[in-house]
Amino acid sequence: MARSFLTPLSRARGLGSAHEGTGHFIAQRATAVASIVLTVFLVVILVMLAGRDYAAARALIANPFVALGLVATAGTYCWHMKLGMQVIIEDYVHGAVLRPALLLANVAFCMAVFLLAVIAIGRIAFGA
Amino acid sequence: MPRLELKENRPLSPHLQIWRPTLTMAMSILHRISGAALYFAMLLGVWWLVALASGPAYFAFVNGIFRSWFGLLVLFAVSYALFHHAMGGIRHLVWDTGRGFEIPVAEHMAKVSLVLAVLFTLMLWLAGFLAA
Numbered sequence: 001m002a003r004s005f006l007t008p009l010s011r012a013r014g015l016g017s018a019h020e021g022t023g024h025f026i027a028q029r030a031t032a033v034a035s036i037v038l039t040v041f042l043v044v045i046l047v048m049l050a051g052r053d054y055a056a057a058r059a060l061i062a063n064p065f066v067a068l069g070l071v072a073t074a075g076t077y078c079w080h081m082k083l084g085m086q087v088i089i090e091d092y093v094h095g096a097v098l099r100p101a102l103l104l105a106n107v108a109f110c111m112a113v114f115l116l117a118v119i120a121i122g123r124i125a126f127g128a
Numbered sequence: 129m130p131r132l133e134l135k136e137n138r139p140l141s142p143h144l145q146i147w148r149p150t151l152t153m154a155m156s157i158l159h160r161i162s163g164a165a166l167y168f169a170m171l172l173g174v175w176w177l178v179a180l181a182s183g184p185a186y187f188a189f190v191n192g193i194f195r196s197w198f199g200l201l202v203l204f205a206v207s208y209a210l211f212h213h214a215m216g217g218i219r220h221l222v223w224d225t226g227r228g229f230e231i232p233v234a235e236h237m238a239k240v241s242l243v244l245a246v247l248f249t250l251m252l253w254l255a256g257f258l259a260a
Contacts, residue, residue: 039210046252074173084163088164119178120174120177
């Protein structure tokens, strides 16, 4: 049996590492690298959108490759946002109720933003 | 159990009010602030996409807000936050490889990332106005 360095009290409390820190760290970096690439794409699309009227803007977003890129951008940004805001909440909010509530609200916000983007882009791309 | 008076007299590690403000410190704080700002700015992007999906009338309404002087000011600030956060992120990726921790190097990277963020922001808006 592996030797435990926990004090009896901390073993009784059963709290400790959730063993998710490394995964969070890697996901933050992976989404950061993807965000750099996708931001270049987004900037190109933004410049292409400048001066377009409603129909022309819709036609650009409806292009399958543009739609794919924008969904990928929204997904990557929202994932990165979730990770980043989670760290901010964990740093500053310590209440037994407020902390988990805000952590859950963070996930809900990021999911909602991503899904709204997918629905809007999907509706444009599929011509509804 | 530690003696109570020992616990009370324990030295505290120096915190914000002790340090002289430095550029790298300001950039660290700005990285977090720009990230949090972009978090909520995503609502603007999604709002615009939803407007585009909803039809010409609602799109004209949202586009009118975005193109007002206040809308453009907010969008300009958001675009700077995006480039600032992106340049700061690249700095962090360099640090992740174990490089660039020497104080003069870190200071230099902070200055370069600031200049690049301003430059990219101006280039984006210049390109936008030229394309429009």
